[in-house]
Structures are given as structure tokens and as C-alpha cells.
Amino acid sequence: MKEIDIRPIAEADFDAVWRIFQDILATGxxxxxxxxxxxxxxxxxxxxxxxxxxxxxxGERLLGMYRLVPNQADRGSHVASASYMVGPAAQGVGVGKLLGRHSLEQARRDGFLAMQFNYVVSTNVAAVVLWKQLGFAIVGTLPKAYRHQKLGYVDVYVMYRLLDDPNNWPL
Structure with missing residues (x-):
């Protein structure tokens, strides 16, 4: 039976991370x-x-990864930001959704109150659909902010979701 585990990155993962990083960047x-x-x-x-x-x-093959950081410093540090990459051979089978759900849970555990994606390329339909399924809304559009390798200049979305009811947030 195939089992996908999500765990913190290790130094030994770097070569696989590098390969996925290169593959994703090569698409433009x-x-x-x-x-x-x-x-x-x-x-x-x-x-x-x-x-x-x-x-x-x-326990062997690295399929993808995500990184979690504060979106801003100090007075904006209660909002997380995240970036995700799934290797081309593992796309379309739910790895992104697993990583997305895990990142939301991890962000809550880390004390973040909301999550914001600053730069979701509008033509990355799979990502836009996934983030909407996970409760994100498009809160802004940056016209022609991304130079797509095949399509030229395309829009970028800013997407946002709360992780808890603001009435429960600490002062």
C-alpha cells in the first residue's frame, strides 16, 4: 500500500528538492x-x-514540498505565507491538496491567524481551484504582473483566508 507522509525537510532531501525546483522553474x-x-x-x-x-x-520518494513563513514582519507577522512545489510525476493525484491542508494545520499550530498568497499566477488553474477549495478567496488582481514563458504577460492573484474567527484573536 502506498503511503504519503509529510515531515519536516531534512538535509538529505536537498538533491530531490533541487530536481523538483529545476523542473518547476523550467516550465516558466x-x-x-x-x-x-x-x-x-x-x-x-x-x-x-x-x-x-x-x-x-x-518513506523514500520525495513528491513535493511547501515552505511556511510570516507574510510580513512585526505587525503583519500573524499572517502566514506559503509556497508549494509538486514534482511533475506526482501532479494531479492529490499531493498538492495534502500539502495545502497540512500547511493550514501547521500555520494554526504555529500561531498564525490568517494565510495570504501574494503571487498566484492566474493561468495556474489547478492551484487557483485548489486554493479556492481550501477556503481562499481572490482578494486582489495584479494585472499582467507575471511574464509567462508561453503566454506572455498574465495576471497574478493575491489570495487570502482566515485561519480562525477574528473575534477569537488575541489583542
Whole structure:
């Protein structure tokens, strides 16, 4: 039986993370990076203040990952932000949904009160649909803010959801 576990990232995961990172960036369809270095990849997923989790199949094969960070410093630090990547061979089978649900639970555990995605490419329909299914709303549109590798300039969405009723938030 296949089992997908989500666990904190380990140093031993880096080569698999690097491969997924390269595969996703090569499409030019989702992330603003052109061709990031191994060092940039490491800083993105392992950097100071970054909490990263990986989805692993049967304890061996890394399928995808997400990173969780405060969206802003200080007075905005109660709002989380997250980024996700799923390897091309694992897309379309629910890994993104597992990572998304886990990230919402983890954000709550970490004391975040809301989550915001600052840069969801509008043509990434699978991501937009998934985030809406998980309770996010499009709260803003950035016209032509992303230079898509195949489609040219396309819109970007800012998506947001509360993680708890604001009436329960601490002062």
C-alpha cells in the first residue's frame, strides 16, 4: 500500500528538492525565478526563518514540498505565507491538496491567524481551484504582473483566508 507522509525537510532531501525546483522553474509557468542556482534553491527552502515540509512516498520518494513563513514582519507577522512545489510525476493525484491542508494545520499550530498568497499566477488553474477549495478567496488582481514563458504577460492573484474567527484573536 502506498503511503504519503509529510515531515519536516531534512538535509538529505536537498538533491530531490533541487530536481523538483529545476523542473518547476523550467516550465516558466508558476514561479517568478528564471534559472535559480543551487544556492538560491537552498536559501529558499532551507533559509533562516523558513519552515519547510516534504511529502514523501513510502518513506523514500520525495513528491513535493511547501515552505511556511510570516507574510510580513512585526505587525503583519500573524499572517502566514506559503509556497508549494509538486514534482511533475506526482501532479494531479492529490499531493498538492495534502500539502495545502497540512500547511493550514501547521500555520494554526504555529500561531498564525490568517494565510495570504501574494503571487498566484492566474493561468495556474489547478492551484487557483485548489486554493479556492481550501477556503481562499481572490482578494486582489495584479494585472499582467507575471511574464509567462508561453503566454506572455498574465495576471497574478493575491489570495487570502482566515485561519480562525477574528473575534477569537488575541489583542
Amino acid at each position: 509557468e508558476q514561479y517568478p525565478f528564471d534559472d535559480a542556482s543551487r544556492e538560491a534553491c537552498r536559501a529558499y527552502w532551507y533559509g533562516t526563518g523558513v519552515k519547510t515540509w516534504v511529502a514523501v512516498l513510502n
